[in-house]
Amino acid sequence: MAYVKLTGLPKLYFAHIYGAEEYVNELPACKNKIEISYVSEGRMSGVKGGVSYTNEKYDVSCNLYLTKTLVNCKCFHEHHTTAFQVPFEITEERQETALSLPSRLSLSTYGHIHELIDEIIRLNTLHPERHFTLSGLFLQLLEEYSLLSETGGEKQYQSAALYVRKAKEYIYKNLHRPITQKEIARQLNITPEHLCAVFKKANDMPLMHFVNQVKLSKIREVMKHENLKLYEAAELYGYSDPNYVSRLFKKYYDKNITDHETEN
Numbered sequence: 627m628a629y630v631k632l633t634g635l636p637k638l639y640f641a642h643i644y645g646a647e648e649y650v651n652e653l654p655a656c657k658n659k660i661e662i663s664y665v666s667e668g669r670m671s672g673v674k675g676g677v678s679y680t681n682e683k684y685d686v687s688c689n690l691y692l693t694k695t696l697v698n699c700k701c702f703h704e705h706h707t708t709a710f711q712v713p714f715e716i717t718e719e720r721q722e723t724a725l726s727l728p729s730r731l732s733l734s735t736y737g738h739i740h741e742l743i744d745e746i747i748r749l750n751t752l753h754p755e756r757h758f759t760l761s762g763l764f765l766q767l768l769e770e771y772s773l774l775s776e777t778g779g780e781k782q783y784q785s786a787a788l789y790v791r792k793a794k795e796y797i798y799k800n801l802h803r804p805i806t807q808k809e810i811a812r813q814l815n816i817t818p819e820h821l822c823a824v825f826k827k828a829n830d831m832p833l834m835h836f837v838n839q840v841k842l843s844k845i846r847e848v849m850k851h852e853n854l855k856l857y858e859a860a861e862l863y864g865y866s867d868p869n870y871v872s873r874l875f876k877k878y879y880d881k882n883i884t885d886h887e888t889e890n
Contacts, residue, residue, distance in 0.1 A: 629717050629724035630690065632768075636660075636710035636761045641750040645704030649697060656691040660727075661709035662767055663687055664740050668703030672696050674729065681705075684733045684740070688771060690714075708746045710764050723830075725772040738787060739774060742767040773828050786824040789814055793825060797837055801844060804864040807833050835878075841865070842875050846883060856884065 639659060645667065664686045671680045675693040689695060689709075717724055733739075746763050749756060773787055793810050810833070811818040825833040845859045852859075857868040865871045875883035 629720055630660075630727045631715045631717055631721060631724045632712055632765075633715055634658075634713040636712035636764045638746075638750060638754075638757065638760050638764075639709040639711050641708040641747045641760075643704065643706050643747060645702070646699075647702050649699040649703065651697040653689070653691065653695040653697065655693050658711055658713045659691045659709060660712055660714070660768070661689040661691070661707060662743060662764075662771060663689075663705050663707030664733075664743060666704045666706055668699075668701055670697065670699050670703050670705060672698050679730065681730060682732070684736060686731045686733060686739055686743075686771065686774075688727045688729055690727065692716075706740070706743050706747060708743055708750075708764065708767075710761070712764075725768055726775045727768065727771060728775050731771065731774055739767065739770045742770060769828075776827065786828060789816065789821060789824050790828045793821065793833065794836075797840065801841060801863055805837055838874055839878065842871070842878065842883070845871065846875075849884075 639661075643666075649670070665681050665683050667683065669680055669682050671678070672695060673679070674689070674695040679687075681687050731739075742763060746760060746767070749760060749763070753759075770787060773790070792814055796810055796813055797805060807818045807822060811821040814821060822833050825836070829836060831839075841863045845856075845863055845865075848854050848862060849856065849859045854862075856871065860866075860868045860871045872883055875881075
């Protein structure tokens with residue numbers, strides 16, 4: 627399986643809903659373009675890279691525009707689509723920041739991933755100037771697509787995605803105090819072991835590793851911009867021992883947390 631590693635930030639190319647009784651189109655290969663779409667009515671057929679495909683209602687597809695795509699839909703259909711320009715690389719090895727983006731995901735119902743596509747379309751229609759929000763939604767969409775592709779099925783994906791999303795929400799709401807894995811799992815009404823497993827699969831890192839990285843990033847930020855001492859910044863994010871914070875940062879990043887003070 628090939629993986630996609632983004633090497634830059636996405637910029638909106640288009641986002642719209644399109645329906646027609648007949649739809650014939652040729653989409654040439656295009657560098658640094660990713661399109662995610664789903665069929666809301668009917669079906670779409672065509673040939674991509676010499677291989678025939680058919681997308682049924684609720685199927686979600688990803689086009690990396692690596693090869694020419696011929697769309698040849700002879701019956702009524704409607705699809706919701708969004709595309710962004712974003713530099714990326716293809717890698718054969720699973721890396722920490724790489725995404726699994728197969729050409730099609732077969733789904734049977736309308737779900738969160740469809741909602742994200744529709745939210746991008748809605749926001750672009752009403753507030754096209756909100757570039758950063760649109761880019762953030764697309765990054766979230768890619769993450770959801772990748773997570774869905776790597777789980778054992780639609781039901782498992784929906785549960786895993788929900789747990790991961792709610793865990794992150796809880797973490798960001800409680801950054802200013804100590805947080806434990808057991809505490810988060812208790813809030814989600816699942817076992818700590820199950821939470822750790824689904825979180826690590828979705829983010830390629832243990833849950834507490836994620837918690838610490840987010841907190842350490844915030845500590846560095848306030849030290850730099852608010853001119854706080856390490857112990858003062860550490861207390862803001864629930865750490866009572868600044869030496870522990872210093873060791874933790876050194877372990878994760880192989881440099882001292884105070885090095886940033888001399889950066890330009």
